[in-house]
Amino acid sequence: MPITYTSGEQIEVYRFSIPVTVGVPLLALFLQAFVPRRFPFFSIFDLPLLVTIFFGMARRNPISGLFTGAAIGLAQDMLGAYPIGIYGIAKTVVGYFASSLGAKLDVENAGARFLVTLGFYLVHAAVYFTVARGMVNMTLNWSWSRGIEAGLANAFLGVGLYYLLDKFKQRT
Amino acid sequence: MESVLGRYRNLTILVGVLFLQVLGLAVQVKRSGDAESTRLIRIWAVDTITPFERVLVWAQNGSSNLWHNYFFLRGVRAENRQLKQQIEQMRLDQVRLSEDAGQAHRLQQLLAFKEQTIAKTVPAQVIGSSGSDLSRSIYIDKGSNEGIAPDMAVITAGGIVGKVLRVYPSTSLVLMINDQTSGVGAMLEKSRLQGVLKGTPDGAVILERVMADEKVSPGDTVLSSGGDQIFPKGLPVGTVSKVSPGREMFLNIQVRPAADLSRLEEVLVVTEKQEQTAVVENGARVRAADILAQRLPSVPDKPVAAAAAVGAPGSSKVGAPGQSTSAAAKTQIPVTGSAKPGSVGVQQVAAPSTAAASTAKVASGASAVAPATAKPASTGRAPDVDGSAEPKASQAPKKTVPKVAGDSTASGGSPNAVGSNSASLPAKSSTVQPKLPVSQPNPQPPATDEDPH
Numbered sequence: 068m069p070i071t072y073t074s075g076e077q078i079e080v081y082r083f084s085i086p087v088t089v090g091v092p093l094l095a096l097f098l099q100a101f102v103p104r105r106f107p108f109f110s111i112f113d114l115p116l117l118v119t120i121f122f123g124m125a126r127r128n129p130i131s132g133l134f135t136g137a138a139i140g141l142a143q144d145m146l147g148a149y150p151i152g153i154y155g156i157a158k159t160v161v162g163y164f165a166s167s168l169g170a171k172l173d174v175e176n177a178g179a180r181f182l183v184t185l186g187f188y189l190v191h192a193a194v195y196f197t198v199a200r201g202m203v204n205m206t207l208n209w210s211w212s213r214g215i216e217a218g219l220a221n222a223f224l225g226v227g228l229y230y231l232l233d234k235f236k237q238r239t
Numbered sequence: 240m241e242s243v244l245g246r247y248r249n250l251t252i253l254v255g256v257l258f259l260q261v262l263g264l265a266v267q268v269k270r271s272g273d274a275e276s277t278r279l280i281r282i283w284a285v286d287t288i289t290p291f292e293r294v295l296v297w298a299q300n301g302s303s304n305l306w307h308n309y310f311f312l313r314g315v316r317a318e319n320r321q322l323k324q325q326i327e328q329m330r331l332d333q334v335r336l337s338e339d340a341g342q343a344h345r346l347q348q349l350l351a352f353k354e355q356t357i358a359k360t361v362p363a364q365v366i367g368s369s370g371s372d373l374s375r376s377i378y379i380d381k382g383s384n385e386g387i388a389p390d391m392a393v394i395t396a397g398g399i400v401g402k403v404l405r406v407y408p409s410t411s412l413v414l415m416i417n418d419q420t421s422g423v424g425a426m427l428e429k430s431r432l433q434g435v436l437k438g439t440p441d442g443a444v445i446l447e448r449v450m451a452d453e454k455v456s457p458g459d460t461v462l463s464s465g466g467d468q469i470f471p472k473g474l475p476v477g478t479v480s481k482v483s484p485g486r487e488m489f490l491n492i493q494v495r496p497a498a499d500l501s502r503l504e505e506v507l508v509v510t511e512k513q514e515q516t517a518v519v520e521n522g523a524r525v526r527a528a529d530i531l532a533q534r535l536p537s538v539p540d541k542p543v544a545a546a547a548a549v550g551a552p553g554s555s556k557v558g559a560p561g562q563s564t565s566a567a568a569k570t571q572i573p574v575t576g577s578a579k580p581g582s583v584g585v586q587q588v589a590a591p592s593t594a595a596a597s598t599a600k601v602a603s604g605a606s607a608v609a610p611a612t613a614k615p616a617s618t619g620r621a622p623d624v625d626g627s628a629e630p631k632a633s634q635a636p637k638k639t640v641p642k643v644a645g646d647s648t649a650s651g652g653s654p655n656a657v658g659s660n661s662a663s664l665p666a667k668s669s670t671v672q673p674k675l676p677v678s679q680p681n682p683q684p685p686a687t688d689e690d691p692h
Contacts, residue, residue: 099370100378101292105299107501110372110442129249137256145284147369148376148404148414152264156257163253195373202261203268207373207419210440217372 081125081236091232092118092139100146111217113188115139117225119158120187121232123165124174132169136162150203157194161187177226184225188218282407285378289410292366293380357471359511360394361385365503366410375418375438376401379506382409390469392509398475398497399423399463400506411508415500416476417444424466425476425494427459433466436476436494442501444477446492453490455482461494471512 083091095114103110119139123132140158144151165187168174174183192214199205363379381387383406393400393413401415416423417438425436425446432453434446446461459479465472475497485491 096370097288097291100288100367101295101370103368103370104296104365104377104503110368110370113372130252133249133253133256137260141260142284143371145281146288147371148374148412148418149420150264150267151280152260152267154371155260156264159253159256159260163249167249198264202264205420208440213372213441 079238080127081238083122083125083235083237087235088122091235092122092135092142096139096142096146099143111220112224113191113217113221114228115143115154116158116161116188116191117184117221117228118232119162120165120184120225121229123162124169124183125232125236127166127170129163129166129170132162132166133159134162136160136165149199149205153195153198153203156198157191160194161191164190177230180226180229181222185218185222188221189214192218278405281405285407285410285412289366289378289380292378296364296366296380356513357509357511358513359509360507361387361510363387363393363411363506363508365506369412372442373440374420375415375442375500376404377413377415377503379411379413379508380409381508382407382411384408386510387411387508388510392470392474393506394470394474394509395498395503395506397499398477399470400498400500400503402469403508413506416496417442417500422467423470423476424464425461426464427455427479428462429459430454433464434492436461444494444496446479446494447485447489449490449492451484451488451490455479455490455492457481471509 092115095118099112099114119132119136122135126132126135136158137155139162140155141151143154143158147154165183168183172179174180192209196207196209199207361381363381363385365377366380367378369376369378379393387403387406389403389406391403393402399416401413401418401421403411404414405412414421415438416436419438419440421436421438423436424433426433427446427449430453432449432455434449436444436446439445449455457479461476461479463470463472463474463476477494477496479492480495481493483491
């Protein structure tokens with residue numbers, strides 16, 4: 068398995084330019100809102116989640132990761148029909164743990180990224196449903212088949228997307 | 240304390256950020272009955288995204304229209320022909336249905352029913368979605384500036400789509416019927432069983448709250464019941480695609496939405512509904528038969544001589560001298576299209592044998608009610624006879640052979656073909672009402688150029 072445990076010093080920490088930091092999440096939000104109109108199957112993907120995971124793992128800074136996740140999640144909530152904060156909380160958690168994981172593990176290859184993305188998708192869904200049902204009292208039902216299907220789809224897309232976003236990495 | 244916070248700094252910040260968001264959620268949930276507490280922040284987000292979406296949709300539609308309307312016209316003629324045929328069929332269906340609707344309205348009026356109808360709609364274009372697999376909602380390009388308000392029904396020509404959830408100045412958020420938090424009052428068309436339509440996690444639509452002992456089968460049509468006070472009653476919702484036993488003695492009914500929810504481009508927002516007592520139109524009703532009669536070819540106006548033959552003594556089996564014909568003249572009696580004019584004098588009013596035949600409006604006095612004493616030559620102009628009556632040479636008196644006014648060729652130039660059905664002739668005579676005073680023993684022929692004498 069390509070996931071290797073390394074010390075913090077051995078792992079490179081990346082940073083991104085401001086246009087990338089702001090533009091990529093905004094583009095992800097825009098595409099997520101626009102593309103499903105033409106291609107309904109696209110709604111199975113969660114581009115903002117993939118971007119959150121990517122930035123979290125690349126920066127390897129939990130605080131940066133949680134704020135990135137919170138900002139992206141809240142923006143996604145604003146465009147949705149449900150109360151603001153459900154995606155925010157879920158992506159905050161994902162951003163934090165993605166950064167923490169990135170600080171401890173080297174997740175640079177495709178296999179590791181696939182598994183990490185699949186895992187975080189399920190974590191994200193679990194937090195989302197917990198908050199939606201437990202706090203907002205929404206009548207949402209979880210479908211395991213749909214969840215696994217979406218998780219795998221996002222994991223596949225994530226591997227390709229991370230490869231593209233790697234081009235924007237800047238060494239510190 | 241400081242050392243603890245410093246040691247768990249990341250975790251502390253995480254908890255703090257989560258706490259703030261939970262607090263914000265709690266405030267929203269508590270104020271859910273009031274005006275939206277997050278309206279301003281949502282407006283900012285929507286106003287940031289939607290302009291780009293509008294531009295893209297505009298460009299996309301423009302290029303698509305340019306291609307489809309000016310370049311890619313393959314098969315348009317065939318499609319046009321097919322659509323015209325479809326229109327013909329639908330016109331006939333419409334007449335039949337309007338007859339049924341009229342009857343329903345009369346019954347509703349008798350029972351003082353009130354019905355809710357769609358009075359006004361605003362067309363809108365779908366410009367985006369919520370962008371989530373967990374919630375099903377779309378953005379449309381019309382908002383409060385165009386009179387859109389929350390809880391308005393959103394429909395397409397196919398069926399219902401959802402309801403307006405949030406309204407912004409120039410856009411609105413529509414919660415679709417396949418969202419898990421939506422709920423639409425629906426009923427099955429045949430059995431009139433009512434239930435609640437909801438979305439599932441995978442974006443399908445189910446009808447809940449239908450008892451397991453009820454009989455529901457795939458293919459049944461689902462309509463809106465009007466119970467939700469959002470969708471007017473009777474709008475198409477979808478068709479039952481699968482029925483299986485569900486939980487708590489309820490059926491699990493999957494519904495295929497009538498509107499293609501995944502490919503919405505244009506929708507209609509119902510901005511105004513009317514609740515009114517059923518009104519019955521007292522105007523002349525249009526029957527399917529009449530429409531058909533107008534559309535089918537018919538014979539030209541019947542000349543005088545033919546009418547004379549019609550009135551041959553003892554030839555009529557329906558009418559009799561002295562018999563009041565005022566009512567008969569008003570009555571439209573359909574005749575079979577195969578009735579032969581040659582046998583006009585002995586024409587029997589027959590029951591309609593085909594749909595086309597039944598459409599022919601015939602003045603009942605045309606032949607059957609003509610006085611038996613009327614002489615062929617002295618009879619007035621025969622009323623118009625529709626139908627494909629053909630003359631029978633052996634029975635058609637030569638004296639009565641008329642000249643078809645203005646169109647001798649229509650009958651092939653043969654005098655015996657007076658009543659022949661000329662397919663090329665216009666159907667104008669089919670709507671002409673009988674005016675011949677057939678009750679008179681010796682009716683005077685009306686002044687007409689068609690008098691063969």
